[in-house]
Amino acid sequence: MSVPSDPLPASGPDAILLDGVSFRVAGHEVLSDITLRLTERRIGLIGRNGSGKTTLLRLIAGLVAPSSGRVRIGAVDPFAERKAALGQVGILFQNPDHQILFPYVEEELAFGLRQGGLSNEAALHRAQAVLDAWGRSAWARVPVQSLSQGQRQMVCLMAVLAMAPETLLLDEPYASLDLPARMRLARRLHGLEQRVIVISHDPEALAGMERVIWLDAGRIRRDGPAGGVLPEFAAEMAQEGARDADADLAG
Amino acid sequence: MSVPSDPLPASGPDAILLDGVSFRVAGHEVLSDITLRLTERRIGLIGRNGSGKTTLLRLIAGLVAPSSGRVRIGAVDPFAERKAALGQVGILFQNPDHQILFPYVEEELAFGLRQGGLSNEAALHRAQAVLDAWGRSAWARVPVQSLSQGQRQMVCLMAVLAMAPETLLLDEPYASLDLPARMRLARRLHGLEQRVIVISHDPEALAGMERVIWLDAGRIRRDGPAGGVLPEFAAEMAQEGARDADADLAG
């Protein structure tokens, strides 16, 4: 289920920089003073429910602006310079049902391309090419509705890949998939040239990453190679699970 | 994460019977000719995405009627005799957001009781008693929206337990929880007197069950103690995962 790393190619994608980034919403500080420089090709993000993982990914994707601090991909501010950011980062949300916008597979794939400036025809053509490349040629005119959860997630992934971003951001891609689907997805991700940043709260899914960042209550708790961070995380979670702390109300 | 079994008490809940049950929807046979007699206290249901697990649970809970065949809990038809069925089975859906009907915790707990015939006052009183018993006294007037995912699931569980059904049906209760939350939930389920039927596509979550039923494309593939069924299931899933079969279109 892991996505092991190959050595970084000579000319990799731009570094992702976060400089003193905080994110507040409704008076609650979701992320506090995060400073990171991400250059690795396979990066994992781990942490408990509500620790701020999804928020960090949304900041990198430029979907929200930080309350303070700066986010940059190379020289680009992904929130302010949307056009440039689209070529740099693509994001896969946790739940395919919150991201599929169109009824047919080909429309879903063509959408981002059209928004990127292709004509309708060219976009549909390229969508078919992507489907062919992934061995899914027959899917073009299939209604998204009729696909299984795992297949719908595959549609989302192809839609993001069609736009050829330098970095892929994946939010819990394995959570609702069964075992065989997980293994297949892991294999596919492994084969990608792009940089991949994956969220999970399952240490197993991140084994073999070049770098794993452990978020805890909106702060970086540990940051390093998978071999160092994951066992420590797993041990703390086991200890935490032995207590009955759920009773505390949030916020 | 498993819910091991204690010996069956002398006077257990009524047996659940499925007799030649099929379920068709939109011309597609989701379940085919299922015959089962369930008497164990800890039962697991395993299978791939789309194999029909949720549908089987909905049939037992009486939420849908079989297209052919009979479902009985003791002598009760859970679809036709709703009132009687409420005391026999309670169901916990996979996603708490699809289950929570009311804005405040106490209202959520009181609802089922009122539907069962209690006065509004008595229902609120009993709701508070359940909260107290679970060490969650302060939750009564808390808006559901402000609770975390794990806490919301706890609300659902308490709402079902408040109605004191003989059997609990749980659909993927662990899927969106982080590790500590999973461990706590498993502990809670372990402590319950009720019969518990749990769905999962993760063999680990079902280790130690008295009986595990493996559903495959709407049919029973294997049925027996966890120790026998689970390794076989895991082996087949690993083999399945090695192939690239996603390309087949569903149904």
Added chain:
Amino acid sequence: MLTLTSPVETPFHRVPAGAKLLALAGVTVLLFSMGDPVMLGLALTGIAALHLVGGLGLLRHGLRMLWPLWPFLAVLLAWHLWTGEVRDGWAIALRLLAAVAAANLVTMTTRLTDMIACAERLAAPLARVGVPPRRVALALALAVRFVPVMADRLAALREAWTARSPRRAGWRIIVPALLGALDDADRVADALRARGGTD
């Protein structure tokens, strides 16, 4: 969810909702039967004084709720000034302010649960046309619960759009949002049935 009920407990909070609604109905009828701007001005002053019983905070909250009316009042006065019916203009403006302020006072001092309970009683006659009052209360509670769920879903779809387009999402996300909502409706119907249905 946020309601317009004042979080600061006032003596009015303890008055039964039904009594407040009855009083409001009386006051409104009275206001609409008056035509003298001076009398209406006095009535408005009286209602403002009632706010003060609940404290300055309540008065401020009340003023905030009246604020959106200003463009309407401006047009109303300007129009009547122009047609030379100044007295009528003042009467209408003061009556409206007084009626809205009185209604808002009830809203600000009645908790949502009390209101729902009251609505359930008021809906009792509907039982004769086949709508049990219980179901009215249930539908109200369900809708309150769904508002934030629906808002979150729209926000998620808007983000999914933004993630792949330099332009802002428009009406087009209504279709996937509705499809999702219809699926949700089916699942929630299951949950409802699982715990005893609608009656």
Added chain:
Amino acid sequence: MERSVTHVALFAALVAVLGLVPALTLPGGVPVTAQSLGVMLCGTVLGARRGALAVLLFLGLVALGLPLLSGGRGGLGVFVGPSVGFLIGFPIAAFVAGLVVERWSAPVGVAAAAGAFLGGIVVLYPLGALGWALMLGKSVAEVQVFLLGFLPGDLVKVGLVALVTRALAQMRPGSLLSRG
């Protein structure tokens, strides 16, 4: 039964959420709002009876004190304000829109457009104008000009209702209760 209650509640929530779209307040104190789009959709998707019930439920929430009208307004006060005629007309508009889709077997997009136009403009405007005139102390004839300000927006909404309803009918034929 359960299904019908949850549909009605969800569509009431939809109308409420459309109130988050920034509204434009015209000089007369009645805003140009996306919520009337929601009202028309209630009718064309849920049908006459359930559509009207969904809108009534929404108005019920507003009356109970939830700030669900555009701009965060709500409470009992809005029912004695300038919008009262429109508010009372909303459930009737939804009913008429639904009735047209139910009874007229034209292609669903066409029927939805006709229903939305009939309910959301032909029926709603006079009711809205009546309430408005009463509140302003003027005659209906005198406030009529104000309605013109809404027309372009409402025509766009009618078009959107047609597109959205047709899309739903194509993608989930079973879910279009107005044609079920």
